Amino acid sequence: MSNYVQDLEQAKYELNTENQRGSLADAGKIATLKSRIEELTKKIEEEEQAAAHEAIVSTVDDMVIGETPLRELFDISNPDMAEKAYRVVSTAWKQSLLEAAENAKKELDAERAEKETALGLLEEVGAEKEDIQVSLKKVMQEKYDLANQLEDAEAKRDAAADELEEAKKEIKRLNAQVDELRKEIAVGAANAPKVIDIGESMKEWVAAKAAAEAAKPAIYDVHAVDFKQSRFTAKLAETDEAIEFGYLEKNKYREVTAEEAEVFRAEYEAKRAQENVSVDAGEGMELTPPVFQGEIEDDPESATDGLDQENTNVEMAGATLEERVAALEKAVFGEAKQVA
Structure with a gap:
């Protein structure tokens, strides 16, 4: 899992670097990096979910209450009923924890979705900023041309x-x-x-x-x-x-x-x-005769x-x-x- 996290951070870094290039950015490379980030994020989430489920199950099975294992609390004269009682409690508890973990995952997904939306808005703002800079350069060039024309007209x-x-x-x-x-x-x-x-x-x-x-x-x-x-x-x-x-x-x-x-x-x-x-x-070659008074x-x-x-x-x-x-x-x- 640690490899996935490192790869994800590297992909995000490369995407941010490419976006900083503005109009010179490689659109194909950006699309590839975004796809790679989505893939790595999904794999990390799957591994995190699997690890959470395993931890929940292990916690319930290994739980000790007052130095007494949970399983021993159901040690009654009828072993068959005790086992069944344990399974009911264990299943209910596990289901409750799994639902809590699922809810936590949904909240995490919602937070990530909001983060992605914020990043998308940030990219749009960056694009708008670039357009404004281009427009500003155009206006400055027009101002320079008008100044030259005015100078010529004054001359x-x-x-x-x-x-x-x-x-x-x-x-x-x-x-x-x-x-x-x-x-x-x-x-x-x-x-x-x-x-x-x-x-x-x-x-x-x-x-x-x-x-x-x-x-x-x-x-x-x-x-x-x-x-x-x-x-x-x-x-x-x-x-x-x-x-x-x-x-x-x-x-x-x-x-x-x-x-x-x-x-x-x-x-x-x-x-x-x-x-x-x-x-x-x-x-x-003729000479003009002199003019007399x-x-x-x-x-x-x-x-x-x-x-x-x-x-x-x-x-x-x-x-x-x-x-x-x-x-x-x-x-x-x-x-x-x-x-x-």
Whole structure:
């Protein structure tokens, strides 16, 4: 019996150890250990019951009352009746003790059943605890992801705020230049009121903006490198070269479709082919003839567009204030209409 007890304790120890592994526990091993524990428990109970019965019978048979064996109490003149009387008493007593032992066994079984139920509830609590830990880890991961997203959003917000501040500074600077030009024009044209054609200026601005947008490198197949969208990859439309750039550099490019990119590549290849043909034919070696001051004066557009050129600056240096203001006004705002 002692071997059964040792085996039972070992099986319980192994079961408890395996349950401690949580999600990594071997379900097959747990089922085998539980079956082994039930088998050993049943064998121990059978042996305990048999030993209890044997002890009861031995106790009754060997009982001595007042230094007189129980059997001698029934020593009467009729031996046959004495034996029968002894058997009746002995049987009744044994039955009573056996019933008491059976009741004790039932109570023990009930206690063990309650213990098994408690162990089962403990296992359920352990499983629920593990589920709660998994849910907690998931919530913590979601919290971490949300914190990263918030940090990224704040970084983009700060970047946008910086760009807005730079734009405001640029607008302020341009407004200051416009005010200075207006003052210069007002001084030189005080006696000659003019109506400024804003429409022409707006057209020039729109055309300049479109030209600036068209000058940006065309890209396609744009993808974010990370979920924060702080880095991007794309392909140049003309050469199909792969590039990578940051969030703040995205406005340096203009995005086109894959179909439009094919047109860009075709134009680029045609341009390269034309340049190769020109080089092979010896073209492109002509020198541009010098532009003389007389030619500039004969060409009104050259006179207007050449305000930035060195020769024109020399010529303007000797002009009157009214002529300088008129030329500056024409260069900035275009042709002005005379008020009737």
